[in-house]
Amino acid sequence: MSFFGLGTRDIAIDLGTANTLVFVRGRGIVISEPSVVAIDERTGDVHAVGSEAKRMIGRTPASISAIRPLRDGVIADFEVTEAMLRYFIRKAEHRRRARPRLVMCVPSGVTEMEKRAVIDAALAAGAREVQLIEEPLAAAIGAGLPIAEPRGHMVVDVGGGTTEVAVISLGGIVVSESVRVGGYELDDAVTAWMRREHGLAIGQQTAEDIKVELGSASPMVEELEVEIRGRHLASGLPRSVQISSAEIREALAAEVAAIVDAVKETLERTPPELAADITQSGIVLAGGGVLMQGFAERIHEETGMPTTLADSPLTCVAIGSGMALEEFTAMTRGGKQVRPREAAGVR
Ligand SMILES: Nc1ncnc2c1ncn2[C@@H]1O[C@H](COP(=O)(O)OP(=O)(O)OP(=O)(O)O)[C@@H](O)[C@H]1O
Ligand SMILES: [Mg+2]
Incomplete structure (x- = not known):
């Protein structure tokens, strides 16, 4: 597969477990949304994608389910990933009809089958050609490392x-x-702690909010206290408890x-x-x-x-893969075929 003659519609996608970012050559990052899809169970139709779908997690009626199609950095639900990619590619492309060429980021530890799934999902979502780049390499480029x-x-x-x-x-x-x-395991640790130590059931979003607001990896100069609301397991009723940042650090x-x-x-x-x-x-x-x-x-x-x-930890993988995309183009202008790894090295 070559990137010879890349056109202007080429796209790099950081398909993440939590967030998907889309970089269009010459324009930069045009989409940054949670990797969540709301599906209507009765019809199989996509109800919402991205932030709109994320807001529905834990709040959907029985007929709609909000799905995160990736787990541990790899595709867990192929069809839903494909639907999500198709939606994001269309959104990034506006009215253009040509099938874009894609650079997709993959974790460095993935199997051949997991790589194949990413390529197949991108092709099924409308890509003409797909090239993979390893995330740590993309992150390093995006962070400006030589x-x-x-x-x-x-x-x-x-x-x-x-x-x-x-x-x-x-x-x-x-x-x-x-x-x-990663972040989800940390959220789960907060949920388990609240259940065990306080007999309180909390939702996924609340767990993430607690982690972001109170979580720490070393003692804080000033420890915080926050009131958390959830459902009391014993009584089944809503209840709130006081939680400290020191306690969440332990969790x-x-x-x-x-x-x-x-x-x-x-x-x-x-x-x-x-x-x-x-x-x-x-x-x-x-x-x-x-x-x-x-x-x-x-x-x-x-x-x-x-x-x-890194200057921008949440975007540096997408920026790096976008820079590699520009790099491929510069290389291919001279008529030389390159692989992402080589292109990534030319800086
Ligand atoms: N201030 C913060 N403190 C702690 N965690 C945070 C903070 N901001 C974001 N996060 C966490 O970062 C994670 C998302 O990071 P990121 O977008 O880099 O993941 P991803 O690229 O989608 O995932 P992966 O690379 O594993 O597939 C989430 O778990 C989120 O809760
Ligand atoms: Mg990532």
Whole structure:
């Protein structure tokens, strides 16, 4: 598959467990919406996609279900993913009718079958040609790292479904680790804690709100207290309880530790020369999960490496794959065929 003669309608898509971002060549990011689809169970019709569908989670009548078609960074429901992609591609393209060429991001740890599913879903959704790029590479490009150099850089991407840790040098991934712990596991940990410690049932959205507002990976300068509303399990009635940020940090501790361990294990497996580079070039953090309070400090404390947040953690994978798309075009103008990995390395 080649990108020879890419046209202006080419698109890069960061198909994430939590959010899907669409980058159109020459225009930048045009869509950033939750990866959620509301389906009418009786007819199979798509009722809503994106933020509108996300607002319906936990609030739909029996005939409509709000579905997240991706799990752990990969496609869990093929038909719904296809419908979602078709909707986003159409929306990004306005009135254009030609089938676009796509660059799709995939986690670095995925199987051939999982890659094939992404390609097939994109083709079924209307793409003419599909090329894949590994997310850590896209994140590194989007974060502005000089990845083409013979010098090690580490990227940690904490998304909704997965955490990916990668060491990059000479435009390629040298060592990587992908663990299926991300923002959703943290939300689930909050839900389980509220149930166990307070006998309170809360919805998915409330759990995420608590995590974002109160969650932390290291002690806060000023700990917070918030009132949480849910359904009391024993009485079945609505009830509210006071929760502190210190308590939520405890609720999240095991999952946060699993993420930290993945970073440490990857450092341990990194060849010495590259490990030495990382002591200087440091660790760059991407993905929505790294926005948790005290996360960068915790990674720095546990590894001793200089640690920084990417300029825009939620968009850097999409921006990086968009930049790779521009790069493909520049390369192909000279009549040379390139693969994303090579193109990504030309900076
Ligand atoms: N301030 C914050 N604190 C903690 N978590 C946050 C914050 N902001 C966003 N998140 C979490 O980030 C996650 C979404 O991140 P992102 O959009 O990078 O995931 P994704 O790319 O869709 O997932 P994946 O890459 O795993 O497929 C959600 O779980 C969300 O709750
Ligand atoms: Mg992601």
